Amino acid sequence: MTAAWAAVGVVGAVTVAIKSAGTMLLRGGELPPRAATMIELLAPVMLAALVVTNAFGGDHRLLLDPRAAGLAAATLPIALRAPILVTVVVAAAAAALVRALA
Amino acid sequence: MGSWRRYRTGVRAAAPLAVAVGAFGISYGVLAREAGMGWLAPLVMSATTFAGSAQFAVASVLGAGGGVAAACVAAILLNARYAPIGMSVAGTLHGGFLKRLAEAQLVVDESWALSNRGGGRFDRSTLIGAGSLLYLAWVAGTTAGVAGGNLIGDPNNLGLDAAFPALFLALLWGQLRSRRAVVAALCGAAIALAVTPFAKPGIPLIAACVACLTGWEGRPRQSRSELAAEEAG
Numbered sequence: 056m057t058a059a060w061a062a063v064g065v066v067g068a069v070t071v072a073i074k075s076a077g078t079m080l081l082r083g084g085e086l087p088p089r090a091a092t093m094i095e096l097l098a099p100v101m102l103a104a105l106v107v108t109n110a111f112g113g114d115h116r117l118l119l120d121p122r123a124a125g126l127a128a129a130t131l132p133i134a135l136r137a138p139i140l141v142t143v144v145v146a147a148a149a150a151a152l153v154r155a156l157a
Numbered sequence: 158m159g160s161w162r163r164y165r166t167g168v169r170a171a172a173p174l175a176v177a178v179g180a181f182g183i184s185y186g187v188l189a190r191e192a193g194m195g196w197l198a199p200l201v202m203s204a205t206t207f208a209g210s211a212q213f214a215v216a217s218v219l220g221a222g223g224g225v226a227a228a229c230v231a232a233i234l235l236n237a238r239y240a241p242i243g244m245s246v247a248g249t250l251h252g253g254f255l256k257r258l259a260e261a262q263l264v265v266d267e268s269w270a271l272s273n274r275g276g277g278r279f280d281r282s283t284l285i286g287a288g289s290l291l292y293l294a295w296v297a298g299t300t301a302g303v304a305g306g307n308l309i310g311d312p313n314n315l316g317l318d319a320a321f322p323a324l325f326l327a328l329l330w331g332q333l334r335s336r337r338a339v340v341a342a343l344c345g346a347a348i349a350l351a352v353t354p355f356a357k358p359g360i361p362l363i364a365a366c367v368a369c370l371t372g373w374e375g376r377p378r379q380s381r382s383e384l385a386a387e388e389a390g
Binding site for chain 2: 058059060061062063065066067069070071073074075076077078079080081089091092093094095096097098099100101102103104105106107108109110111112113114115116117121122124125126128129130132133139140142143144145146147148149150151152154155
Protein backbone atom coordinates (compact mmCIF):
# COMPACT_ATOMS: atom_id res chain seq x y z
CA MET A 56 0.00 0.00 0.00
CA THR A 57 2.68 2.51 0.99
CA ALA A 58 4.61 1.73 -2.20
CA ALA A 59 1.50 2.50 -4.24
CA TRP A 60 0.92 5.83 -2.47
CA ALA A 61 4.56 6.83 -2.83
CA ALA A 62 4.36 6.20 -6.58
CA VAL A 63 1.05 8.06 -6.82
CA GLY A 64 2.55 11.09 -5.04
CA VAL A 65 5.86 11.24 -6.88
CA VAL A 66 4.52 10.51 -10.37
CA GLY A 67 1.56 12.85 -9.86
CA ALA A 68 3.67 15.78 -8.70
CA VAL A 69 6.30 15.35 -11.42
CA THR A 70 3.67 14.94 -14.14
CA VAL A 71 1.84 18.12 -13.07
CA ALA A 72 5.18 19.95 -13.14
CA ILE A 73 6.14 18.58 -16.58
CA LYS A 74 2.76 19.37 -18.11
CA SER A 75 2.68 22.93 -16.83
CA ALA A 76 6.36 23.78 -17.37
CA GLY A 77 5.74 25.06 -20.91
CA THR A 78 2.98 27.51 -20.03
CA MET A 79 4.78 28.66 -16.87
CA LEU A 80 8.21 29.21 -18.43
CA LEU A 81 7.23 30.57 -21.84
CA ARG A 82 4.51 32.86 -20.61
CA GLY A 83 4.31 35.98 -22.74
CA GLY A 84 7.80 35.44 -24.11
CA GLU A 85 7.97 35.22 -27.89
CA LEU A 86 10.19 32.42 -29.04
CA PRO A 87 13.04 33.20 -31.42
CA PRO A 88 11.93 32.42 -35.03
CA ARG A 89 14.15 29.37 -35.34
CA ALA A 90 12.74 27.86 -32.14
CA ALA A 91 9.22 28.69 -33.33
CA THR A 92 9.86 26.80 -36.58
CA MET A 93 11.05 23.74 -34.71
CA ILE A 94 8.10 23.87 -32.30
CA GLU A 95 5.84 23.96 -35.38
CA LEU A 96 7.47 20.77 -36.65
CA LEU A 97 6.91 19.14 -33.27
CA ALA A 98 3.28 18.38 -34.24
CA PRO A 99 4.00 16.22 -37.32
CA VAL A 100 7.08 14.70 -35.66
CA MET A 101 5.31 13.73 -32.42
CA LEU A 102 2.21 12.50 -34.27
CA ALA A 103 4.36 10.30 -36.54
CA ALA A 104 6.23 8.94 -33.51
CA LEU A 105 2.93 8.29 -31.71
CA VAL A 106 1.63 6.41 -34.77
CA VAL A 107 4.58 4.03 -34.99
CA THR A 108 5.06 3.52 -31.23
CA ASN A 109 1.34 2.86 -30.69
CA ALA A 110 1.20 0.51 -33.69
CA PHE A 111 4.51 -1.36 -33.45
CA GLY A 112 5.98 -0.57 -30.04
CA GLY A 113 6.58 -3.16 -27.34
CA ASP A 114 8.80 -3.26 -24.27
CA HIS A 115 12.29 -3.05 -25.76
CA ARG A 116 11.14 -4.50 -29.06
CA LEU A 117 9.09 -3.93 -32.18
CA LEU A 118 5.99 -6.06 -32.63
CA LEU A 119 3.95 -6.95 -35.68
CA ASP A 120 0.53 -7.75 -34.20
CA PRO A 121 -3.15 -7.03 -35.00
CA ARG A 122 -2.59 -3.31 -34.30
CA ALA A 123 -0.71 -3.19 -37.61
CA ALA A 124 -3.76 -4.59 -39.41
CA GLY A 125 -5.88 -1.90 -37.76
CA LEU A 126 -3.48 0.79 -38.88
CA ALA A 127 -3.39 -0.57 -42.44
CA ALA A 128 -7.20 -0.66 -42.55
CA ALA A 129 -7.34 2.92 -41.27
CA THR A 130 -5.49 4.24 -44.31
CA LEU A 131 -8.59 3.69 -46.48
CA PRO A 132 -11.02 5.91 -44.52
CA ILE A 133 -8.20 8.43 -44.05
CA ALA A 134 -7.56 8.55 -47.81
CA LEU A 135 -11.32 9.00 -48.36
CA ARG A 136 -11.32 11.83 -45.78
CA ALA A 137 -13.87 9.99 -43.64
CA PRO A 138 -14.70 11.37 -40.18
CA ILE A 139 -12.34 10.35 -37.38
CA LEU A 140 -15.06 8.21 -35.79
CA VAL A 141 -15.22 6.06 -38.93
CA THR A 142 -11.44 5.79 -39.07
CA VAL A 143 -11.18 4.71 -35.44
CA VAL A 144 -14.02 2.17 -35.72
CA VAL A 145 -12.57 0.66 -38.92
CA ALA A 146 -9.16 0.29 -37.26
CA ALA A 147 -10.59 -1.28 -34.10
CA ALA A 148 -12.80 -3.67 -36.09
CA ALA A 149 -9.91 -4.77 -38.31
CA ALA A 150 -7.65 -5.40 -35.32
CA ALA A 151 -10.38 -7.27 -33.45
CA LEU A 152 -11.09 -9.41 -36.51
CA VAL A 153 -7.44 -10.33 -37.04
CA ARG A 154 -7.07 -11.07 -33.32
CA ALA A 155 -10.17 -13.28 -33.33
CA LEU A 156 -8.93 -15.23 -36.37
CA ALA A 157 -5.39 -15.64 -35.05
CA MET B 158 -22.60 30.49 -25.20
CA GLY B 159 -20.30 30.89 -28.14
CA SER B 160 -17.44 29.46 -26.14
CA TRP B 161 -19.61 26.55 -24.95
CA ARG B 162 -20.32 25.75 -28.57
CA ARG B 163 -16.60 25.67 -29.21
CA TYR B 164 -15.97 23.42 -26.20
CA ARG B 165 -18.68 21.20 -27.63
CA THR B 166 -16.65 20.88 -30.83
CA GLY B 167 -13.80 19.42 -28.80
CA VAL B 168 -16.14 17.17 -26.84
CA ARG B 169 -17.61 15.83 -30.09
CA ALA B 170 -14.22 15.31 -31.67
CA ALA B 171 -13.04 13.34 -28.66
CA ALA B 172 -16.23 11.26 -28.23
CA PRO B 173 -15.06 8.19 -30.21
CA LEU B 174 -11.77 8.27 -28.32
CA ALA B 175 -13.56 8.61 -24.98
CA VAL B 176 -14.99 5.12 -25.47
CA ALA B 177 -11.51 3.67 -25.96
CA VAL B 178 -10.04 5.76 -23.14
CA GLY B 179 -12.85 4.68 -20.79
CA ALA B 180 -12.27 1.02 -21.64
CA PHE B 181 -8.56 1.41 -20.95
CA GLY B 182 -9.44 3.18 -17.70
CA ILE B 183 -11.38 0.07 -16.69
CA SER B 184 -8.46 -2.19 -17.52
CA TYR B 185 -6.10 0.14 -15.64
CA GLY B 186 -8.36 -0.04 -12.55
CA VAL B 187 -8.43 -3.83 -12.74
CA LEU B 188 -4.68 -4.15 -13.31
CA ALA B 189 -3.86 -1.68 -10.52
CA ARG B 190 -5.99 -3.62 -8.01
CA GLU B 191 -4.39 -6.88 -9.07
CA ALA B 192 -1.00 -5.21 -8.62
CA GLY B 193 -1.86 -4.57 -4.96
CA MET B 194 -2.39 -0.82 -5.23
CA GLY B 195 -5.75 -0.98 -3.46
CA TRP B 196 -8.76 0.88 -4.80
CA LEU B 197 -8.18 4.47 -3.70
CA ALA B 198 -4.60 4.96 -4.89
CA PRO B 199 -5.35 4.08 -8.55
CA LEU B 200 -8.34 6.42 -8.45
CA VAL B 201 -6.30 9.29 -7.01
CA MET B 202 -3.61 8.58 -9.59
CA SER B 203 -6.08 8.78 -12.49
CA ALA B 204 -7.43 12.07 -11.14
CA THR B 205 -4.00 13.66 -10.60
CA THR B 206 -1.60 12.08 -13.10
CA PHE B 207 -4.07 11.58 -16.01
CA ALA B 208 -1.61 9.85 -18.29
CA GLY B 209 -2.58 6.34 -19.30
CA SER B 210 0.68 4.77 -20.36
CA ALA B 211 2.57 6.08 -17.31
CA GLN B 212 -0.08 4.75 -14.95
CA PHE B 213 -0.06 1.33 -16.63
CA ALA B 214 3.72 1.33 -16.22
CA VAL B 215 3.47 2.04 -12.48
CA ALA B 216 0.88 -0.72 -11.96
CA SER B 217 2.83 -3.28 -13.95
CA VAL B 218 6.18 -2.49 -12.29
CA LEU B 219 4.69 -2.57 -8.77
CA GLY B 220 2.72 -5.71 -9.61
CA ALA B 221 5.91 -7.42 -10.75
CA GLY B 222 7.62 -6.44 -7.47
CA GLY B 223 9.86 -3.95 -9.26
CA GLY B 224 9.94 -1.33 -6.52
CA VAL B 225 8.79 2.27 -6.19
CA ALA B 226 11.89 3.85 -7.73
CA ALA B 227 11.69 1.76 -10.90
CA ALA B 228 7.96 2.44 -11.19
CA CYS B 229 8.44 6.20 -10.83
CA VAL B 230 11.34 6.37 -13.28
CA ALA B 231 9.40 4.42 -15.91
CA ALA B 232 6.34 6.67 -15.51
CA ILE B 233 8.32 9.91 -15.56
CA LEU B 234 10.21 8.86 -18.69
CA LEU B 235 6.88 8.10 -20.34
CA ASN B 236 5.56 11.52 -19.41
CA ALA B 237 8.68 13.47 -20.38
CA ARG B 238 7.17 14.07 -23.83
CA TYR B 239 4.72 16.45 -22.19
CA ALA B 240 7.56 18.95 -21.75
CA PRO B 241 7.92 19.71 -25.49
CA ILE B 242 4.17 19.19 -26.00
CA GLY B 243 3.49 21.68 -23.21
CA MET B 244 5.85 24.18 -24.84
CA SER B 245 3.97 23.88 -28.14
CA VAL B 246 0.65 24.89 -26.50
CA ALA B 247 2.19 27.49 -24.16
CA GLY B 248 0.90 30.37 -26.29
CA THR B 249 -2.61 28.89 -26.33
CA LEU B 250 -3.29 28.89 -22.58
CA HIS B 251 -4.16 32.18 -20.90
CA GLY B 252 -5.22 33.48 -17.54
CA GLY B 253 -3.88 33.26 -14.01
CA PHE B 254 -1.44 30.77 -12.53
CA LEU B 255 -4.02 28.28 -11.26
CA LYS B 256 -6.13 28.44 -14.42
CA ARG B 257 -3.13 27.71 -16.63
CA LEU B 258 -1.92 25.03 -14.23
CA ALA B 259 -5.33 23.31 -14.38
CA GLU B 260 -5.71 23.66 -18.15
CA ALA B 261 -2.21 22.31 -18.75
CA GLN B 262 -3.27 19.09 -16.99
CA LEU B 263 -5.90 18.51 -19.70
CA VAL B 264 -3.15 18.17 -22.28
CA VAL B 265 -2.83 14.51 -23.21
CA ASP B 266 -1.74 13.06 -26.55
CA GLU B 267 -5.30 12.86 -27.89
CA SER B 268 -6.56 16.31 -26.81
CA TRP B 269 -3.31 17.92 -27.98
CA ALA B 270 -3.53 16.20 -31.37
CA LEU B 271 -7.23 17.03 -31.88
CA SER B 272 -6.68 20.73 -31.09
CA ASN B 273 -3.71 21.10 -33.42
CA ARG B 274 -4.55 23.43 -36.30
CA GLY B 275 -1.18 23.23 -38.05
CA GLY B 276 1.53 25.84 -38.38
CA GLY B 277 2.11 25.84 -34.63
CA ARG B 278 -1.44 26.93 -33.84
CA PHE B 279 -3.74 25.21 -31.35
CA ASP B 280 -7.43 25.69 -30.65
CA ARG B 281 -7.83 26.28 -26.93
CA SER B 282 -11.56 25.41 -26.82
CA THR B 283 -10.98 22.09 -28.54
CA LEU B 284 -8.08 21.33 -26.22
CA ILE B 285 -10.17 22.04 -23.11
CA GLY B 286 -13.36 20.36 -24.43
CA ALA B 287 -11.60 17.21 -25.62
CA GLY B 288 -9.29 17.08 -22.60
CA SER B 289 -12.20 17.41 -20.15
CA LEU B 290 -14.21 14.63 -21.78
CA LEU B 291 -11.21 12.30 -21.91
CA TYR B 292 -10.43 13.13 -18.25
CA LEU B 293 -13.97 12.19 -17.20
CA ALA B 294 -13.81 8.99 -19.29
CA TRP B 295 -10.46 8.03 -17.77
CA VAL B 296 -11.52 8.65 -14.15
CA ALA B 297 -14.93 7.00 -14.67
CA GLY B 298 -13.29 4.00 -16.32
CA THR B 299 -10.79 3.67 -13.48
CA THR B 300 -13.64 3.83 -10.95
CA ALA B 301 -15.51 1.08 -12.76
CA GLY B 302 -12.33 -0.99 -12.98
CA VAL B 303 -11.39 -0.82 -9.28
CA ALA B 304 -15.02 -1.23 -8.17
CA GLY B 305 -16.57 -3.75 -10.52
CA GLY B 306 -13.72 -5.76 -11.87
CA ASN B 307 -13.36 -6.61 -15.48
CA LEU B 308 -16.74 -6.98 -17.15
CA ILE B 309 -15.57 -6.10 -20.65
CA GLY B 310 -12.61 -8.47 -20.70
CA ASP B 311 -9.44 -7.42 -22.45
CA PRO B 312 -10.18 -4.19 -24.38
CA ASN B 313 -7.67 -5.35 -26.96
CA ASN B 314 -10.14 -8.09 -27.98
CA LEU B 315 -12.35 -5.25 -29.20
CA GLY B 316 -9.43 -3.84 -31.13
CA LEU B 317 -9.38 -0.72 -28.99
CA ASP B 318 -5.58 -0.66 -28.89
CA ALA B 319 -5.66 -0.06 -32.65
CA ALA B 320 -7.86 3.00 -32.19
CA PHE B 321 -4.95 5.13 -30.99
CA PRO B 322 -2.47 4.69 -33.86
CA ALA B 323 -5.37 5.15 -36.30
CA LEU B 324 -6.38 8.42 -34.63
CA PHE B 325 -2.82 9.73 -34.66
CA LEU B 326 -2.39 8.76 -38.33
CA ALA B 327 -5.63 10.55 -39.26
CA LEU B 328 -4.46 13.68 -37.46
CA LEU B 329 -0.96 13.43 -38.88
CA TRP B 330 -2.43 13.28 -42.39
CA GLY B 331 -3.91 16.74 -41.96
CA GLN B 332 -0.52 18.06 -40.87
CA LEU B 333 1.46 17.03 -43.93
CA ARG B 334 0.91 20.25 -45.84
CA SER B 335 4.51 21.11 -46.61
CA ARG B 336 7.52 19.14 -47.76
CA ARG B 337 9.26 20.22 -44.55
CA ALA B 338 6.50 18.65 -42.43
CA VAL B 339 6.64 15.38 -44.42
CA VAL B 340 10.44 15.15 -44.05
CA ALA B 341 10.25 15.89 -40.32
CA ALA B 342 7.44 13.34 -39.79
CA LEU B 343 9.33 10.59 -41.67
CA CYS B 344 12.50 11.32 -39.67
CA GLY B 345 10.52 11.30 -36.42
CA ALA B 346 8.90 7.95 -37.22
CA ALA B 347 12.25 6.45 -38.26
CA ILE B 348 13.98 7.64 -35.08
CA ALA B 349 11.16 6.34 -32.87
CA LEU B 350 11.27 2.91 -34.53
CA ALA B 351 15.07 2.75 -34.43
CA VAL B 352 15.24 3.62 -30.73
CA THR B 353 12.38 1.34 -29.56
CA PRO B 354 14.40 -1.93 -29.29
CA PHE B 355 17.08 -0.26 -27.17
CA ALA B 356 15.10 1.91 -24.78
CA LYS B 357 12.29 1.91 -22.28
CA PRO B 358 8.89 2.88 -23.66
CA GLY B 359 8.60 6.65 -23.72
CA ILE B 360 12.20 7.28 -24.74
CA PRO B 361 11.46 6.78 -28.47
CA LEU B 362 8.97 9.67 -28.35
CA ILE B 363 11.52 11.96 -26.75
CA ALA B 364 14.26 10.87 -29.17
CA ALA B 365 11.95 11.56 -32.12
CA CYS B 366 11.92 15.26 -31.19
CA VAL B 367 15.43 15.44 -32.66
CA ALA B 368 13.68 15.34 -36.04
CA CYS B 369 12.48 18.91 -35.36
CA LEU B 370 16.07 19.94 -36.17
CA THR B 371 15.23 19.34 -39.84
CA GLY B 372 13.54 22.75 -39.56
CA TRP B 373 16.82 24.44 -38.54
CA GLU B 374 17.38 25.98 -41.96
CA GLY B 375 13.71 26.57 -42.68
CA ARG B 376 11.85 29.83 -42.97
CA PRO B 377 10.16 31.11 -39.87
CA ARG B 378 6.47 30.68 -39.13
CA GLN B 379 4.24 30.45 -42.18
CA SER B 380 1.47 32.97 -42.53
CA ARG B 381 -2.09 31.90 -43.21
CA SER B 382 -1.88 33.21 -46.78
CA GLU B 383 1.24 31.14 -47.44
CA LEU B 384 -0.50 28.06 -46.08
CA ALA B 385 -3.56 28.77 -48.23
CA ALA B 386 -1.35 29.19 -51.29
CA GLU B 387 0.35 25.87 -50.57
CA GLU B 388 -2.97 24.12 -50.15
CA ALA B 389 -4.29 25.63 -53.37
CA GLY B 390 -1.11 24.70 -55.20
